[in-house]
Amino acid sequence: MAEKSRYNYRVEPQDVDFTLRATIPSLGGSILNTAGIDAHGKGFGVDALNADNHSWVLSRMAVEFDCQPTQYTDYTVATWISDYGRVLSTRNFTLTDAAGREFGRAVTQWAMIDLQSRSAIDLSWVGDAHADAIVDAAPPTDKPRKIRAVSPTATAEHRVVYSDIDFNRHVNTMRYIEMMLDMLPVDMLTQEAPVRLDIHFLKECRFGQTLTVGCELRGRSALFEISADGAAAAVRASIEWK
Amino acid sequence: MAEKSRYNYRVEPQDVDFTLRATIPSLGGSILNTAGIDAHGKGFGVDALNADNHSWVLSRMAVEFDCQPTQYTDYTVATWISDYGRVLSTRNFTLTDAAGREFGRAVTQWAMIDLQSRSAIDLSWVGDAHADAIVDAAPPTDKPRKIRAVSPTATAEHRVVYSDIDFNRHVNTMRYIEMMLDMLPVDMLTQEAPVRLDIHFLKECRFGQTLTVGCELRGRSALFEISADGAAAAVRASIEWK
Structure with missing residues (x-):
């Protein structure tokens, strides 16, 4: 052992x-x-x-x-x-x-x-x-945790570029997280409070695809769903400040 | 000494x-x-x-x-x-x-x-x-080297988000470089050849501004100019593969 x-x-x-x-x-x-x-x-x-x-x-x-x-x-x-x-x-x-x-x-x-x-x-x-x-x-x-249903109240688009992809030829995990954080108010990101982030990957996103990042704010939490080229969800995540 | x-x-x-x-x-x-x-x-x-x-x-x-x-x-x-x-x-x-x-x-x-x-x-x-x-x-x-004149043949827009800014509250140097590289063909970026990059900063770019990244391809070199909110150049750079 x-x-x-x-x-x-x-x-x-x-x-x-x-x-x-x-x-x-x-x-x-x-x-x-x-x-x-x-x-x-x-x-x-x-x-x-x-x-x-x-x-x-x-x-x-x-x-x-x-x-x-x-x-x-x-x-x-x-x-x-x-x-x-x-x-x-x-x-x-x-x-x-x-x-x-x-x-x-x-x-x-x-x-x-x-x-x-x-x-x-x-x-x-x-x-x-x-x-x-x-x-x-x-x-x-x-x-x-599994995140099942996200009802975006805001969306952003992002074309996947060279800097986003990693050695596995798909979007780098931290880039997904940055795309999500960047949709939140800066005050929310810089508060001094315990935070928990859950993310799960359903499909790979690849170079050249256009991602849609949906965000649903719920008080001190946010839910996210990312999809590529209009297909079903590729990534879902939640961030919660205590 | x-x-x-x-x-x-x-x-x-x-x-x-x-x-x-x-x-x-x-x-x-x-x-x-x-x-x-x-x-x-x-x-x-x-x-x-x-x-x-x-x-x-x-x-x-x-x-x-x-x-x-x-x-x-x-x-x-x-x-x-x-x-x-x-x-x-x-x-x-x-x-x-x-x-x-x-x-x-x-x-x-x-x-x-x-x-x-x-x-x-x-x-x-x-x-x-x-x-x-x-x-x-x-x-x-x-x-x-100083880069004086850039005549962009392609441009991209980028809104400055939380992940782009550093401890000085302006856009992180490596983010500027990524924005520029991301406009080039991937084959150019992944070739195995000596490379030189010159970059100079004329003005700071800040959170919330919209950047225009102009790129001029010249054979195995590329020139870049980034400006914020339609103002004069904030960053100029050149990348040259030998």
Whole structure:
């Protein structure tokens, strides 16, 4: 049975907004980067999978930040895999400051796809082959919530450009989150309050597509739905400030 | 007289495009981050200046990459200040891989502004106060070139949103560069050839403004001009593949 792995980060100037606190996408970026590094180090990273024409894709993600640390704050991201299902693998994270105080956590669920067919692969063999990578510790918070119905009260359009796409040739997770945040009032984004974000990915969005980002404000929460070229929802998300 | 300072980086999964090589904005981001960290460590960072309601702003930048390293490549950014003028301070950079081979370099010129009036401050006192921070080594390549006339053959519009702005409350340098790159054919961006980018900033662009990005393709080069709300040019740049 494995142990949690720990990686050190610091809130750099490019990670903060004008309140000098780390943005949600910068902390989310560190979380996803940690997933990549940890899988790479353990021999089942995207680079190893690419040899078989496979890749990991993020299916669902929930992140919670009790606060957003200020510029130059050192922090540690601990990560561990708690389970493999047939379709999804669950990777967990906690974020702690230098004093050891936990200020954030995340639960992510990943599918493995075939890069040719872009369809999901049965993960049972991964669970067998990498059983020693599983850590016997429960996820640090509720798993990502499904968001079923969004009734947008505002929409924005965005054509997918080179800077939006990642190594998997689809829109980068943090770019989706930025598109959503950018529809909210700045006062909402810069308030100092605990925040939880749930996002789930239903379809990939690709270079050259035109995205429609729908936003429904509900008090201190917002629901989002992104679709590409007028098709059914590709991404749904909710953000809630406590 | 000071020595060059060195900072270590690694090309992370979020830094690469689908060719699995580091993007120009990700390498450029490491360069600017190094400037911030080094100034911070030496006591004249943005955080120290903010106490007097001052800040550093980038005025001009030239970057050259002989190649763009692949995912998980370790590299070192060395930085040094070569001179202070009355208005601009010159900070230089070289990028080297683990074998010590230089694959990139940059020359940046910075002004100090008053955050209230947004106007430049005489830097002579900084040169006096921080003379011991100057390194007696010439810039590693030509200083940033002025780009005088751009005749756009294509234009794009972009409204400045929350994710575009940085701690100085104006559009982030790498976002400008992304806006420009996103107007070019993807084949041009992913070719394996040495590239040089020159950018200069004439005016700040702020939250809520609508930017017009003009692009003029000239063979293996491109010229750009960005203006806000129909006013005169705010940013001009050129990108040239050898």
